[in-house]
Amino acid sequence: MSIKGAIFDLDGTLLDSMDVWSQVDIEFLGKRGIAVPDDYADAIAPMMFREVAEYTIDRFSLPDSPESVMEEWNSMAKHKYAEEVKLKPGALEVIKLLQKNGVKMGIATTNISEVFMPCLVHNGVEKYFDVVTETDDVGVAKDKPDIYLITAERLGVKPTECIVFEDIVMALNSARAGGFTTFGIWDDHGWAKVDRAAFDEASDYPLDSWSAARDVLANII
Secondary structure: OOOOEEEEOOEOOOEOOHHHHHHHHHHHHHOOOOOOOOOHHHHHOOOOHHHHHHHHHHHHOOOOOHHHHHHHHHHHHHHHHHHOOOEOOOHHHHHHHHHHOOOEEEEEEOOOHHHHHHHHHHOOOHHHOOEEEEHHHHOOOOOOOHHHHHHHHHHOOOHHHEEEEEOOHHHHHHHHHOOOEEEEEOOOOOOOOOOHHHHHHHOOEEEOOHHHHHHHHHHHO
């Protein structure tokens, strides 16, 4: 295939950040005397940031507003993103390989820029991305392909010329439905219970690491 564009998910895919959000969930709900349910991470995985806040308020009958919940989450996560969260091992090599071959790169994330952008800066990779798209800007979560289609349009490439890196089955299926080639980057932190067979089925290239992705791209780019 001719690869002209690449779209990266952030949390759990490019960034080794899911432990941060697991801890945020534990601390946020724990302050309210609530244990994190086993299915909570799965339920919120593809949602927009505000949608997660609304879902959490409704599910646990919280008196908080979506704005106050999001502000509290942001405050809890900002420091760790700005100073502690790193790229997944091998991810930078893939980014540099794509840049070397003239591939335009974009980000498609459910996170928000005030949290993740300092992380990209301190890891020195913000300069590689031509476009950043957030689900809150699109108005549709990752259960639909809109965020990938809009990001590809902003990059000036067709879906058939573009690859998507993701770690969530629903997101991989959405990207594939939009006409993209899917690279599934397996995340083994156990933050959500992912069916490996479903993950492999949703990925045109199911991979255990960014190093494996580099090897595949070196042969097809």
